[in-house]
Amino acid sequence: MNGIRVEGVTFRYRGGGFRLEVRELVVAPGKVTALVGPNGAGKTTLLHVVAGLLPPDAGTVLVGGRPAESRLREGGIGFCPDSFPPAGRRTLRAWAGWIAELREGRTPGPGAIDALAAGLGVTGLLDRPLGRLSRGQAKRAGLLLALVGEPPVVLLDEPTAYLDPDAVVLLRETILGLRERGVTVLVSSHHLDELERIADEAVFLSRGRLVSHERVPGGAARPCELVVSAWPGEARRRWSEADWTPLEDGRVRVRVPCAAEAELARIEGFLLGAGERVYEVRLPGGSLEERYRDRMDSRDGA
Amino acid sequence: MVLRAVFSEALRGRRVRWGWPALAVVSLLMASWAAERGNGAVLGTFLFSGNFAILCAGGIPREEYRSGRATALLLGGVSRGLHHVGVGLAWTTVFLGGSFLFAGAMRAWALVSGRPPLSPAAAVGIPLGFLSLLAAAWLLGVLLPSWTNVAAVVGIGIALRMVEGYPETFGVFSSLARLVVGSSSSGSCTLAGRDAGIVLVAATARWLVLLLLGALVAETRFAARRLGRVSLEAASRS
Numbered sequence: 001m002n003g004i005r006v007e008g009v010t011f012r013y014r015g016g017g018f019r020l021e022v023r024e025l026v027v028a029p030g031k032v033t034a035l036v037g038p039n040g041a042g043k044t045t046l047l048h049v050v051a052g053l054l055p056p057d058a059g060t061v062l063v064g065g066r067p068a069e070s071r072l073r074e075g076g077i078g079f080c081p082d083s084f085p086p087a088g089r090r091t092l093r094a095w096a097g098w099i100a101e102l103r104e105g106r107t108p109g110p111g112a113i114d115a116l117a118a119g120l121g122v123t124g125l126l127d128r129p130l131g132r133l134s135r136g137q138a139k140r141a142g143l144l145l146a147l148v149g150e151p152p153v154v155l156l157d158e159p160t161a162y163l164d165p166d167a168v169v170l171l172r173e174t175i176l177g178l179r180e181r182g183v184t185v186l187v188s189s190h191h192l193d194e195l196e197r198i199a200d201e202a203v204f205l206s207r208g209r210l211v212s213h214e215r216v217p218g219g220a221a222r223p224c225e226l227v228v229s230a231w232p233g234e235a236r237r238r239w240s241e242a243d244w245t246p247l248e249d250g251r252v253r254v255r256v257p258c259a260a261e262a263e264l265a266r267i268e269g270f271l272l273g274a275g276e277r278v279y280e281v282r283l284p285g286g287s288l289e290e291r292y293r294d295r296m297d298s299r300d301g302a
Numbered sequence: 303m304v305l306r307a308v309f310s311e312a313l314r315g316r317r318v319r320w321g322w323p324a325l326a327v328v329s330l331l332m333a334s335w336a337a338e339r340g341n342g343a344v345l346g347t348f349l350f351s352g353n354f355a356i357l358c359a360g361g362i363p364r365e366e367y368r369s370g371r372a373t374a375l376l377l378g379g380v381s382r383g384l385h386h387v388g389v390g391l392a393w394t395t396v397f398l399g400g401s402f403l404f405a406g407a408m409r410a411w412a413l414v415s416g417r418p419p420l421s422p423a424a425a426v427g428i429p430l431g432f433l434s435l436l437a438a439a440w441l442l443g444v445l446l447p448s449w450t451n452v453a454a455v456v457g458i459g460i461a462l463r464m465v466e467g468y469p470e471t472f473g474v475f476s477s478l479a480r481l482v483v484g485s486s487s488s489g490s491c492t493l494a495g496r497d498a499g500i501v502l503v504a505a506t507a508r509w510l511v512l513l514l515l516g517a518l519v520a521e522t523r524f525a526a527r528r529l530g531r532v533s534l535e536a537a538s539r540s
Contacts, residue, residue, distance in 0.1 A: 014531070045534065053376060054530035055523050069526070075379045083370070083537050095374070098307050102378035145374070 002064045002076075002152040002184045003029040004050055009059030011045060020045050020208040022059070027186055027201075032179050034195040034216065035188035036292055037205035043188040044082060046205065047157050050186065051079040063153055071153070075103030078151035080142045082158045092117075092133075092141045093126040096148050103149030113148065119177075120144050121170045136162035143171065147178075154178060156187040160194055166272060172198055172265035193281065196288040197264055204295040211295050216288060224264055226254045227280040228271055235274075239267060251279060308375055308388025313396065325353045326404055343408035343420040344428070350404045351432045354397055355439065361451065362393060363443040363520070367532040382526060383517035390440055390513045397436060401429030430505040434482060435459055437512030444516060444525045459483065482508060 004027035011020040020042040027033045035043050048054040050061055052068035063071040071077050093113060100108035117123045122140045125133060133141055139162050146154060156175075160168050175198045178185055189195050195202065196216060204211040231244045231252045243255040256264060268278050329350035363386065366372040372385055380388075405425035412419040435455060442451040462479040469476035519525050 044537070048530065048534050048537075051377070053373060054534055055526045057527070072376065073379050073381055077377075079377050081373065081537050088371075099374075099378040102307065102375075102380060145377070 002182075003027055004153065004184065004186060005060075005062040006046075006050065007060050007062075009046075009049060009056045009061060011049060011054070011056045018042070018045075018208060020049070020056075022046065022210050025203060025210055025213065027184060027203075029184050030179065030182040031200040032175060032185040032187065032198050034199035034202040034288070035186060035205060036192065036195065036202055036288070037188075037211075038296065040207075041205040042208040043205055044157055045208075047079070047155050047186070047188060048081075051077055051155050053079070075105075075149055076151055077153050077155065078146035078149070079155040080139075080146035080157060080159060082161065088131050089129045091127050091129055092122070092144065095130065095141075096126075096144055099145055100148040103151065108148070113144075116147060117144055119170070120147075120174060121167060134162075136164060136167065139163060140167055143174070147174075150183075152182075153184045154186075156185065156189075158189055159187060160189055160191045165278075168194065169265060169269045169272060173269055176265055192288040192292055199288075202288060202291070204292065206296060214291075224256045225280075225282040226256070226264075226267065226278060227282075228252050228254060229277040229279070232274055232276065235267070235270060238270070239263065242267075305384070305388045305391065307378070308380060308385050309392040309395075313392050325350060326400065329353065329404065330407075343405075343412045343417070344424060346408050347401070347405045347420060347425070347428045351397075351401050351429045354400065355432045355435045355455075361443050361447070362389060363440055363529070364447070364532050367529050368536040370533070370536070372529070373533045373537075381521065382529065383521040386440065386444065386517040386520040387513060390437060390516065393440075394433065394436065394509070394513075397432075398429055401432075402426070405429065427502060427505075430502050430509075433505055433509035434512055437509045437516060438482070441512055441516035441519055444520050445528065482512075 004025070006022050006025040008024075009020065009022045012018070018040070035046065037043050045054070049056050050063065050068055052061070052063070052070075052072035055069065061068040064076055066074075066076075068077070096113045096117075097108060100113065113126070114123065117126050120140055120143055122137075122144055125137055125141055130138065130141060139159070143156070143159060146156065159171055159175075163171060172194065175185055175187065179198075179200075187195065187199070199216045201213065202216050203213045227247070229251060231242075231254055236242075236244070239256065241256075245253045245255075247253055254267075256267065264281065268281070271278055329346050363372075366385070366389055375385055376382070402425065405420060405428065409420045409422075409425055438458070439451060439455045442454050445451075446454055462483045465472045465475050466479035466483055467476075472479070520529070
């Protein structure tokens with residue numbers, strides 16, 4: 001299985017200011033797990049450790065039952081660091097071809113990279129040098145490089161940073177698609193509303209320590225609400241279970257039954273594609289944001 | 303494929319693009335000054351090769367990790383050891399290419415100006431004599447931060463040369479030092495024929511041994527932790 005197990009891991013920065021200490025963390029295979037915490041909590045450090053890029057001072061990290069570094073060499077881990085990929089004149093297509101070849105041991109099939117790029121909306125970036133990309137474009141390029149070769153475990157560090165709304169929707173659909181394919185995803189972000197839509201579980205990290213690891217409730221307990229510019233007929237047919245109400249200002253409030261929460265990304269994608277606008281997406285009480293505040297408060301009080 | 307990727311990416315660094323052409327200009331100026339005293343070609347080539355080696359010693363492995371190039375390749379499944387070898391090969395190619403070009407230019411210049419030219423053995427031998435210093439610098443570059451390895455390489459180089467130069471004092475250590483830095487009595491400028499061949503093969507062998515040793519060191523947990531910190535700290539600051 002492609003789960004992640006972190007046991008007794010410690011890592012200390014030079015100068016001794018920060019210390020990562022994770023006694024036990026188990027990331028379920030085939031699930032999307034959110035890594036949540038304030039700045040400096042150790043999310044990036046933990047992701048580098050899990051990716052096999054940074055051996056910890058002590059402890060073990062197993063990915064798919066094998067040491068993380070071994071899995072990395074086998075091409076079994078796709079990682080999109082916060083700042084990635086390196087700038088330069090080489091094109092995204094060249095990098096993607098290389099990484100695919102390195103991970104799979106063979107030249108990627110014709111169209112494989114184009115198909116992946118189309119899914120991420122980066123087709124127009126494929127033949128541009130990485131050094132000429134904006135931050136948001138570079139982020140999307142990094143996502144493409146993390147996913148080439150179809151690694152069974154994907155780690156994403158702040159994947160929504162610098163992304164425009166359309167790209168966020170595409171990313172959401174991509175992550176949900178990975179989950180459907182049984183890929184294990186560990187994703188860190190400060191955008192809790194986004195995490196809430198995609199994550200099955202959430203790991204709260206503070207000052208280098210794991211505060212809690214809990215399920216992100218979905219399904220019947222979590223109805224969602226959108227405020228959109230219009231709810232066209234095609235949308236009414238496709239999401240017949242949705243309840244929609246015109247508002248006085250001409251906008252439309254749509255309530256999506258909770259069982260369809262995973263569809264939220266698709267609804268947004270559909271509306272944006274149809275030229276409509278999505279003004280608000282509201283998730284009900286007990287949200288990840290509320291729980292984040294609660295966990296951090298209890299940590300501060302401890 | 304892996305080596306090609308590492309090799310090609312290592313040639314993207316600023317030091318490759320700007321460092322050695324700048325050194326060539328400085329060395330050329332020094333050589334033209336020294337030429338009036340009759341030894342410009344040899345001195346210029348020594349200067350170029352030596353300065354180039356020191357330029358490389360200033361943290362090439364770490365620069366690769368800091369820039370994100372190494373991280374990108376590691377994420378593709380390249381091992382740290384193989385990355386070390388690839389970077390070493392790329393830099394050696396640049397080094398030898400630049401050095402031979404420079405030595406050739408020096409030789410041509412001397413011939414045209416009617417001065418004693420650099421011998422072909424010297425033109426090849428002087429740069430090769432610096433190869434082990436380069437490989438040692440990369441090895442230390444894996445372990446030591448940035449420019450401290452320059453001091454380490456220069457210090458170790460001088461110490462080994464002294465030990466090697468006084469066999470009557472240092473005994474067996476003198477022989478061991480000779481394995482690393484070569485023999486100071488086999489001045490490659492004056493060697494010819496079979497002797498020159500032996501010296502050149504020995505210099506290449508020393509380089510290869512130190513390069514592979516560097517790859518082994520890069521594979522250790524200790525080195526991986528240090529290099530991992532470099533890339534993580536660079537990523538955190540960007």
